[in-house]
Amino acid sequence: MAKYLKNDDLGQWLSELGADYKVYAPVQEGDSIAFRPFSKGKALRIDRHATVGPKEILFPACEELLRFSYQKDEENPGRENIQVQVEENATPTLIFGSRPCDARGFDVFDGAFTQCSVKDSYYIARREQAAVVSIACTRTENTCFCNWVGGAPDGTNGSDVLLTPIQEGFVAESITEKGEALLAGSNLLAEATPEQEKEAKALRAAAHESLPEAPDFECMPEQLYGLFDNMDFWEKQSAKCISCGACTYLCPTCHCFNITDERQGNEGERLRTWDNCMSRQFTQEASGHNPRSEKAYRLKNRVGHKFCYFPELHKGHIACVGCGRCIKSCPVSLDIRQVVTSAKECRLPAEDNDNE
Amino acid sequence: MSKVKNPYLPEMATVQEIIQETHNIKTFRVTLNNEERMKAFSFKPGQVGQLSVFGVGESTFVINSSPTRMDYLQFSVMQAGEVTTRLHTLQPGDQIGVRAPLGNWFPYEDMKGKDVVIVGGGIGMAPLRTLLLYMLDNRDDYGKITVIYGARSPQDLTYSYEFEEWRSAPNMNLVLTVDAEAPGWEHKVGLIPNILLEENPSAENTVAITCGPPIMIKFTLQALKKLGFEDENIYTTLEKRMKCGVGLCGRCNIGTSYVCIDGPVYSFAQLRKLPNEL
Numbered sequence: 001m002a003k004y005l006k007n008d009d010l011g012q013w014l015s016e017l018g019a020d021y022k023v024y025a026p027v028q029e030g031d032s033i034a035f036r037p038f039s040k041g042k043a044l045r046i047d048r049h050a051t052v053g054p055k056e057i058l059f060p061a062c063e064e065l066l067r068f069s070y071q072k073d074e075e076n077p078g079r080e081n082i083q084v085q086v087e088e089n090a091t092p093t094l095i096f097g098s099r100p101c102d103a104r105g106f107d108v109f110d111g112a113f114t115q116c117s118v119k120d121s122y123y124i125a126r127r128e129q130a131a132v133v134s135i136a137c138t139r140t141e142n143t144c145f146c147n148w149v150g151g152a153p154d155g156t157n158g159s160d161v162l163l164t165p166i167q168e169g170f171v172a173e174s175i176t177e178k179g180e181a182l183l184a185g186s187n188l189l190a191e192a193t194p195e196q197e198k199e200a201k202a203l204r205a206a207a208h209e210s211l212p213e214a215p216d217f218e219c220m221p222e223q224l225y226g227l228f229d230n231m232d233f234w235e236k237q238s239a240k241c242i243s244c245g246a247c248t249y250l251c252p253t254c255h256c257f258n259i260t261d262e263r264q265g266n267e268g269e270r271l272r273t274w275d276n277c278m279s280r281q282f283t284q285e286a287s288g289h290n291p292r293s294e295k296a297y298r299l300k301n302r303v304g305h306k307f308c309y310f311p312e313l314h315k316g317h318i319a320c321v322g323c324g325r326c327i328k329s330c331p332v333s334l335d336i337r338q339v340v341t342s343a344k345e346c347r348l349p350a351e352d353n354d355n356e
Numbered sequence: 357m358s359k360v361k362n363p364y365l366p367e368m369a370t371v372q373e374i375i376q377e378t379h380n381i382k383t384f385r386v387t388l389n390n391e392e393r394m395k396a397f398s399f400k401p402g403q404v405g406q407l408s409v410f411g412v413g414e415s416t417f418v419i420n421s422s423p424t425r426m427d428y429l430q431f432s433v434m435q436a437g438e439v440t441t442r443l444h445t446l447q448p449g450d451q452i453g454v455r456a457p458l459g460n461w462f463p464y465e466d467m468k469g470k471d472v473v474i475v476g477g478g479i480g481m482a483p484l485r486t487l488l489l490y491m492l493d494n495r496d497d498y499g500k501i502t503v504i505y506g507a508r509s510p511q512d513l514t515y516s517y518e519f520e521e522w523r524s525a526p527n528m529n530l531v532l533t534v535d536a537e538a539p540g541w542e543h544k545v546g547l548i549p550n551i552l553l554e555e556n557p558s559a560e561n562t563v564a565i566t567c568g569p570p571i572m573i574k575f576t577l578q579a580l581k582k583l584g585f586e587d588e589n590i591y592t593t594l595e596k597r598m599k600c601g602v603g604l605c606g607r608c609n610i611g612t613s614y615v616c617i618d619g620p621v622y623s624f625a626q627l628r629k630l631p632n633e634l
Binding site: 065066068070076078079080081082084086112113116117118119120121122124125225228229255256257258259260261262263268270272275277282283284285286287289291292297301304305308309312313 | 360361362363364365366368409410411412413414415436437440449450451453569570595596597599600602603604605606607608609610611612617631632633634
């Protein structure tokens with residue numbers, strides 16, 4: 001069932017896949033590891049978590065929603081007509097080297113953008129043409145907590161293929177039909193031997209072992225609703241936050257966006273860009289009113305959305321994948337694990353007893 | 357290729373007429389350029405739309421014409437930010453984009469056979485006008501209609517050219533109020549919640565609908581409670597900063613409820629169940 005790919009053949013396999021897909025893979029870029037278009041001979045960095053996940057491949061940090069142009073009306077020169085154009089440019093794309101947490105992020109995106117009353121046509125066009133080949137984590141980092149939020153170092157949600165790195169290569173398992181086709185299409189992949197499969201299994205089990213025990217988050221919605229008006233709690237939790245938004249940009253599940261117009265002369269474009277719920281402007285109304293004017297309100301909404309609102313709307317699915325990037329890259333070391341465990345452990349005031 | 361409809365693509369529309377309502381509010385009457393679409397266009401009282409000025413952006417406004425009068429779609433716009441400032445420079449004949457209808461609507465079906473109290477403040481009268489005209493055009497379906505409409509000064513009242521039409525409808529009580537005495541003003545003077553208490557409408561078999569600035573809504577709600585209205589029978593329509601208008605961009609939520617698709621119309625019974633974040 002499982003296949004085996006030698007380390008030395010990885011570049012060749014990705015080149016083969018490049019015939020049908022635009023392939024993205026993690027590479028070193030300055031101080032960071034990020035997903036970039038793969039070309040033969042390019043050194044991959046798959047030995048550790050990418051600094052920036054693959055989110056932007058399916059949900060670009062900035063994308064054009066439409067183009068417009070103003071033209072003078074030929075019959076009435078005092079009037080301007082407007083042409084609006086939409087370019088559909090999704091192409092088959094393969095994401096190689098995502099981690100199970102990253103791939104689970106796409107699961108959350110699928111919920112947010114496709115399992116809802118109005119669907120996001122731009123995301124869907126990309127998602128339908130995307131294949132995801134993830135690498136199971138055989139080593140975890142001290143910021144990893146995927147097991148707290150329903151994931152695992154070898155979780156398969158959101159991936160089409162899961163690779164487990166072993167001594168000389170990878171054990172490759174297909175998760176979906178799309179993944180099966182990816183593995184069937186190359187002579188570089190052989191049947192994995194029972195020893196190879198055993199080695200992969202042992203490494204994966206060790207990764208599970210290495211993670212700290214997972215708290216039970218079932219009570220989170222109740223706790224977070226209970227804490228909603230406890231601003232002392234939220235002010236304390238958000239005290240050191242500088243509202244920079246690094247957490248939101250690096251988060252595999254954060255999907256909030258802004259829409260803005262750019263105009264140059266008689267033409268321009270309407271752009272969609274990543275937005276940041278930790279910024280004051282996010283909910284600033286033109287009247288001057290702002291329902292989340294302080295960072296305490298914003299952190300409350302961010303944590304609330306991930307651990308309470310999104311799960312309520314999407315069958316209990318927590319909108320956090322435990323990748324730890326928001327912890328690692330936070331300039332003031334705000335740790336979401338600490339926020340949610342504090343919220344979980346907070347004793348709520350007893351309900352008013354109606355019987356009295 | 358994906359077959360999903362592009363939810364961000366506006367329809368082109370032409371500004372037909374512009375009414376200067378107050379010093380900072382203009383009303384725009386627009387028609388969709390595609391005649392078939394305009395003919396087929398349908399919406400419910402309380403639903404909103406996004407108006408686009410290409411190159412500046414989009415903002416959300418309630419459709420404040422009634423679905424019973426479909427010669428045009430009407431939007432009243434208070435100048436406040438970038439998009440509204442640019443909208444205020446438009447002339448008849450200018451082209452804009454429209455994405456509509458969006459959001460939910462007033463419970464105009466459930467209100468049939470009941471008395472209705474409408475309490476509006478300032479630009480908050482816009483969504484209430486839609487409902488009022490709808491009820492006036494289906495007059496037999498509704499009981500007594502009381503409209504309490506207030507603004508800072510007589511010059512800040514919108515739709516003043518229609519007051520006669522409203523007032524002359526059968527079984528209708530229009531009460532106008534301003535914050536302070538003004539030369540020539542022959543109606544009430546006083547804050548809306550106080551005038552509401554003074555009018556003392558019966559809460560029995562009555563639905564109350566209010567829209568206006570948050571502080572007015574707060575005190576109007578208290579007044580309605582004093583008059584015996586239950587939370588289930590009090591409705592309001594909310595404003596939030598919106599971008600997508602279709603529940604995707606993530607900023608207009610109150611807990612699990614997205615004002616752009618689950619609202620903007622809420623009963624106070626519904627709001628009470630949501631986190632307190634208006």
